Amino acid sequence: MPSEIAPAGLRERKKEETRRLLLEGAAHLFKERGFEGTTVADIAAYANVSVRTFFRYFESKEALLLPDGVEIFAYVEHALSERPADEAPLDAVCNALLAAAKPFSASTLTALSHPLEDIENVITARLVQAFSDFEERLTVLVQRRLPPDTPDADLKAAVIACAALSAVRAVLRTRRARRASGISDTGPAPLLRAFGILHEIGSPERP
Incomplete structure (x- = not known):
């Protein structure tokens, strides 16, 4: 049913956007503060998500270095x-x-x-x-x-x-x-x- 498909598609788009923002935030903060000077909390804050949400996408800060x-x-x-x-x-x-x-x-x-x-x-x-x-x-x-x-x-x-x-x-x-x-x-x-x-x-x- 369309009403069931649409929410699923919206969730997928939201997940992709969150992942994109986490990667974007990592790239920006790593260049600005250096790798050691950037925390998972900093990256999560950039993407406007919680640290817990960060770990749903990446297992560690290091995982952002070569994500794909x-x-x-x-x-x-x-x-x-x-x-x-x-x-x-x-x-x-x-x-x-x-x-x-x-x-x-x-x-x-x-x-x-x-x-x-x-x-x-x-x-x-x-x-x-x-x-x-x-x-x-x-x-x-x-x-x-x-x-x-x-x-x-x-x-x-x-x-x-x-x-x-x-x-x-x-x-x-x-x-x-x-x-x-x-x-x-x-x-x-x-x-x-x-x-x-x-x-x-x-x-x-x-x-």
Whole structure:
């Protein structure tokens, strides 16, 4: 019934707005006061919610440093599991990463590279650890796609996983530099170009 659907939709919009305000408040306060100088209560007050409500959205202040990373990584893992079993491993990983890029905004993807670049090194440390953990999980998933008799299967899987993610990081760094120069480059197209370059490196033309 419409009367039952509307309140549910309104609740979802309110939840999204609260989450947005918490993230906005964290970004503003971290830059203004520093990470250590900002409390959960400060962030909650910015969003005009209670501390208890804050913890319904985030498990800690640290969780605000890379809020969508876990969601993106989980999306990549799911997308990879949906790729055809006979697809080349590097192609499968690149296509999974491209599929994951579409639902997320350019600003969210950029946050994976430098979420709040002007604040303490704890952000960089968390980011590095998040990528490292995901590289390990992705390596395991790639290795499962390799034939059982593949020589150096663990090494090959690690190279494929790390090369693909390095291409993503290269895109993010390039985007950041281009934005600083006033050049716009958004959407998944840069990833397509980066993966094309990666394939060129792996399969150089021979005379």
